[in-house]
Amino acid sequence: MPKVKTHSRAKKTFxxxxxxxxxxxxxxxSHLNTKKSNKRKRHLRGGSMVNDANLNLVKRMLVLR
Structure with missing residues (x-):
């Protein structure tokens, strides 16, 4: 059985x-930030966790079991 490849964009994103x-x-x-308030951009700075609905999809792209 061949090796399973990781999704290239997913390993850079997650x-x-x-x-x-x-x-x-x-x-x-990412862009059009001049019209967004400083508070809004500041709150977008930190990351967040992947939602449970998308978790299996992301794990499959990252080849996590």
Missing amino acids: KVTGSGKIKRANAYK
């Missing part, structure tokens, strides 16, 4: 924490 949860960056921070 990080696995020590407890096994998957961390992701927040959206809406």
Whole structure:
């Protein structure tokens, strides 16, 4: 049986924490930032965890069992 390849974008986008949860960056921070308030951009700076609904999909892309 051949090796299973990891999804290239997923390994750059997601990080696995020590407890096994998957961390992701927040959206809406990449461009058109001049019209967004400083408070809004500051709150988007920190990451958040992947939702339970998408967890199996992300684990499959990262080839985690």
